[in-house]
Amino acid sequence: MNLILFGPPGAGKGTQSSFLVESEKMFQLSTGDLLRAELKSGSDLSKQLKEIMDAGKLVSDDIINNLIEKKISDPSVKNNIIFDGFPRNLEQAKSLDDMLNKYNQKISAIINLKVDYSVLVKRISGRVSCSICKKPFNEFFDPPVEPNNCSNNKCDSRELIKRSDDNESTVTNRLKTYDDQTLPILDYYRKKGIVKDVDAMKAINEVTGEIKSIISNL
Numbered sequence: 001m002n003l004i005l006f007g008p009p010g011a012g013k014g015t016q017s018s019f020l021v022e023s024e025k026m027f028q029l030s031t032g033d034l035l036r037a038e039l040k041s042g043s044d045l046s047k048q049l050k051e052i053m054d055a056g057k058l059v060s061d062d063i064i065n066n067l068i069e070k071k072i073s074d075p076s077v078k079n080n081i082i083f084d085g086f087p088r089n090l091e092q093a094k095s096l097d098d099m100l101n102k103y104n105q106k107i108s109a110i111i112n113l114k115v116d117y118s119v120l121v122k123r124i125s126g127r128v129s130c131s132i133c134k135k136p137f138n139e140f141f142d143p144p145v146e147p148n149n150c151s152n153n154k155c156d157s158r159e160l161i162k163r164s165d166d167n168e169s170t171v172t173n174r175l176k177t178y179d180d181q182t183l184p185i186l187d188y189y190r191k192k193g194i195v196k197d198v199d200a201m202k203a204i205n206e207v208t209g210e211i212k213s214i215i216s217n218l
């Protein structure tokens with residue numbers, strides 16, 4: 001089973017992915033996390049990426065499709081991928097179909113996390129994530145059990161970090177980019193009959209429950 005977790009910035013894609021990784025032993029493919037890993041390298045590419053990401057725009061399809069194909073072609077994660085933050089425009093959606101065909105795979109469902117935009121700025125401004133496993137927490141809605149400590153025993157780190165694009169002006173641009181370029185691809189998937197809508201205004205564990213019930217019926 002391959003799933004797409006879909007929704008605007010702050011909808012809960014990363015949060016819900018981390019639960020599915022734990023309970024379903026799926027592989028999370030987050031283009032945002034892959035890009036942030038590249039930012040740390042200090043390469044020439046990383047400087048270009050930082051500018052684009054801080055402006056809340058989309059990184060070029062070539063860079064993204066290349067990152068994605070590396071993972072889709074990996075037999076150890078075949079048919080067990082959660083796509084988190086990809087695809088983000090029609091071009092990427094079509095490339096994903098081509099890549100999945102090439103490696104004899106398909107998307108089983110696209111989980112559409114529906115939220116009112118009014119809550120997103122607060123969710124994003126309260127977000128802190130583990131620097132090692134990337135699990136997101138929230139200072140307002142989902143505080144870590146111990147301050148500055150991720151609950152995952154496998155992480156040595158005691159550091160919870162904030163993202164540089166989680167400021168109000170970048171978030172406004174990210175939402176505009178989502179509305180203009182990402183939201184329209186839902187129609188592409190609705191025509192294929194694989195979109196499952198989820199009320200992501202509910203508490204985190206209730207959203208997880210809804211997603212698990214959807215995937216148990218796939």
Ligand code: AP5
Binds near residue numbers: 013053064124137203
């Ligand atoms: P990316 O990292 O993908 O960010 P995003 O899509 O903007 O999504 P977020 O990570 O902000 O939100 P999320 O839905 O994962 O929310 P989370 O679970 O953390 O992309 C960053 C940038 O990289 C882009 O702007 C772009 O430049 C570039 N990029 C990435 N992919 C690309 C692509 N494919 N093509 C081109 N460019 C690309 O939750 C948020 C907070 O809310 C957390 O604190 C969480 O604890 C809390 N929360 C979650 N659910 C709930 C709930 N139900 N109730 C209360 N609080 C909740």
